[in-house]
Amino acid sequence: MxxxxxxxxxxxxxxxxxxxxxxxxxxxxxxxxxxxxxxxxxxxxxxxxxxxxxxxxxxxxxxxxxxxxxxWPDCARVDATLRGGPAPRSALAEYDRWPTWMWANEETVDFADWLRGHNLRTGAGVGFHGLDVYSLWESLREILVWLREHRPDLVPVALRAYHCFEPYGEDPQAYAYATRFVPHSCADEVVRMLIGLRGQELAVTQNAEVVAGAEHYYRAMMEGGARSWNVRDRHMDATLGRLVDHYGPAARxxxxxxxxxxxxxxxxxxxxxxxxxxxxxxxxxxxxxxxxxxxxxxxxxxxxxxxxxxxxxxxxxxxxxxxxxxxxxxxxxxxxxxxxxxxxxxxxxxxxxxxxxxxxxxxxxxxxxxxxxxxxxxxxxxxxxxxxxxxxxTALRPLHPLHVDTREPETFPSGV
The missing domain is CATH 3.40.1660.10 (EreA-like (biosynthetic domain))
Incomplete structure (x- = not known):
């Protein structure tokens, strides 16, 4: 013993x-x-x-x-299913960033189905949201879609940020390496976009925060050490704080x-x-x-x-x-x-x-x-x-075994 x-x-x-x-x-x-x-x-x-x-x-x-x-964008699709429309399985099956099994699995489907039923039965409106920082390009596209419908006057500031990232072909490693060897980054364009979008509804402002966090994260990765880890966890903490504020002073x-x-x-x-x-x-x-x-x-x-x-x-x-x-x-x-x-x-x-x-x-x-x-x-x-x-x-049950996009760089230090 x-x-x-x-x-x-x-x-x-x-x-x-x-x-x-x-x-x-x-x-x-x-x-x-x-x-x-x-x-x-x-x-x-x-x-x-x-x-x-x-x-x-x-x-x-x-x-x-x-x-x-x-x-955030992937989880927003799941969140929408919790209030009606298609079942959560369809939204979870759309997760296509490696490792897909992390959320595209039967266990998460079971919980999301229960939560959808709970919301529809009680009218509680319990949400499902993403905290992480990786969805730079997806969040930029979501911003542009929202702005074209709701605030077309702000589209130019978002387009400047989008065009700044375009040469890197949605490859975060290419952007990260470029900022290491060339004295240029998209940080200024991202900050201007973030300032311009603050005060809008959570769906668009959080995507802007993700773009800012992701841009910072990818640059930090090139420096090694703990900095990129800390950028990511601080982003998750700040997002959690915004969610608590969004749901109200007594929200849990x-x-x-x-x-x-x-x-x-x-x-x-x-x-x-x-x-x-x-x-x-x-x-x-x-x-x-x-x-x-x-x-x-x-x-x-x-x-x-x-x-x-x-x-x-x-x-x-x-x-x-x-x-x-x-x-x-x-x-x-x-x-x-x-x-x-x-x-x-x-x-x-x-x-x-x-x-x-x-x-x-x-x-x-x-x-x-x-x-x-x-x-x-x-x-x-x-x-x-x-x-x-x-x-x-025992192992969880993935929704699909596909070998998909692997362009995300490995998270420091061990993929957690």
Whole structure:
């Protein structure tokens, strides 16, 4: 038995069905935002339990929107289906940026179908929105379409930004490399567009914010280090803040993203590498008492991922966790499925205080490297407020196995 074994047994709660989440719902009772993670972007159980928790937060605690680690235009199409029109499956099947399986999967369809039914039945209008920064060209096109219908007088300022990017053929790497070697960027045109569009409705202003964030992100990538990661997480945090403002002063939201974004980076080696995380920024924005950070983990199983950036998706084996890791400890001492809600104050078990390796699988995954890669040293009790444990997990169910556009550069540091 691991030295943490007795304390794990003391704080673990068996997790059999959504009713076992009561204690976590109580913890979230006064929260403005609940961030729910995942230890990979391709695991059925992470998606299914995250959806189960989110359904209860919406139904029983009145949460007003779900914001995900996805692109704003893609998620806007899904959001539109939640209020009528075509079913969500058609909108999710349109996701064509690698890794498509991250949102184009049956698990997300199941949740979106439920949310559509909830909205139509109750008139609640719960939204589904993207937080991420990648959709530079898609967002520019959405801006132009909206302006031509609603504000034709502002079309010229958006066209100047669009034409600035045209020579790069919608290839973000080409633009990024060009800004490194030539003293020119589209930043000025983007800023002028952003200023001109502020004050319009959220659909267009957020697309303008995405263009500004993406332009900054691609330039930052060329500098190496943590800067591009930080541009991305700060953009997600700012978008979350705008969504809370949009839904109203009492609005409450749920966030879905990878553990490496959801967790507080100050409790990991991410902080030592100079990275900030969405969880850390959200605690700073709203106050730690108004935020609940929920992590996930598993010992072994299968996962959908690619062996390289842009590679075809595969169902890959996840080997038994590294000895001495969080996952190894919980495999030895916790129930096969368990919930941990960490104490806010007072003494805490050593497992929540000590820095212990904690596995993180990105969209790029090579199982043969698992023992020496893929682990983030973490003080679990400071990184999260709660943790869902599933000992053996299975791959999620993608909507389509197509090998599509791979021009997006790999996200720093590991596709999460």
């Amino acid at each position: 691991h030295r943490y074994g007795d304390e794990v047994a003391a704080i673990a709660r068996p997790l059999r069905d959504p009713g076992d989440l009561d204690v976590l719902l109580d913890r979230a009772a006064g929260a403005r935002v609940v961030l729910i993670g995942e230890a990979s972007h391709g695991t059925h159980e992470f998606y299914a339990w995250r959806a189960a928790l989110t359904r209860r937060l919406i139904e029983e605690r009145g949460f007003a929107f779900v914001a995900v680690e996805g692109d 939201g749920v966030v879905w993203a990878h553990n490496t974004h959801v967790g507080d980076g100050r409790a990991t080696d991410q902080s030592r590498h100079g990275e900030v995380t969405l969880g850390e920024l959200t605690r700073e924005r709203f106050g730690a008492g108004d935020v609940v950070l929920v992590g996930f983990g598993s010992h072994r199983g299968t996962v959908v991922a690619g062996r390289a950036w842009g590679a075809p998706m595969e169902v890959l084996e996840v080997p038994a966790a590294r000895p001495g890791s969080v996952e190894d400890v919980l495999h030895a001492a916790a129930p096969p499925s368990a919930l941990f809600v960490f104490p806010r104050l007072g003494s805490r078990p050593d497992l929540l205080v000590d820095e212990v390796p904690h596995r993180a699988i990105g969209v790029v995954y090579r199982p043969e490297r698992d023992r020496w890669a893929n682990y983030v040293p973490s003080a679990l009790g400071d990184r999260y407020d709660a943790f869902l444990w599933i000992d053996e997990t």
